[in-house]
Amino acid sequence: SVTSNTHYQKLHKYYQESILNLQTLFDEKEITFEKSNKDVEKLNMNLKMVKEEFILQTLFDEKEITFEKSNKDVEKLNMNLKMVKKKFIVLKKKFDDQVDENEKIKDEYINEKNFTKFEKDQVEKLLCQNETYSRE
Structure with a gap:
């Protein structure tokens, strides 16, 4: 009986030690599991940040592209304005030249005919009236 006791x-001791060992193993596994859970969370956070950063970068790039495009549009507009201005200057010059030419022809016509002072004034008056009508 003493032997069996x-x-x-x-x-009993062996059994308790095994339980303790199992408990320790279980605790370690729990800790490892907790840790790996935290790591996964950290990874997810990082992924989220990377994704947000990517979205922000994409948005920024799009804004940059839009800005670049609008800058080019403004440049194009300025070029068009310059061209219109040049055309206007050329037309104005032609117009001025034409006016000068008309004046010259008028003077030559009056001088050629050897009009009297009175006749010259009459022709001037008629020409002035004519210009007024043509403007209206």
């Missing part, structure tokens, strides 16, 4: 105590 010691045997029982040994078994």
Whole structure:
């Protein structure tokens, strides 16, 4: 009976140690699991940040592209304005030349005919009236 009692105590001790070992193993696994969970969360956070950064970068790039485009549009507009201005200057010059030419022809016509002062004034008056009508 004493032998069996010691045997029982040994078994009991072994059993308790195994339970303790199992518990320790279980705790370690829990800790590892917790840790890996935290790592996964951290990874997810990082991924989220990377994604947000990417979205921001994309938005920024799009804005940059839009800005570039609008800058080019403004340049194009300025070029068009310059061209219109040049055309206007050329037309104005032609117009001025034409006016000068008309004046010259008028003077030559009056001088050629050897009009009297009175006749010259009459022709001037008629020509002025004519210009007024043509403007209206």
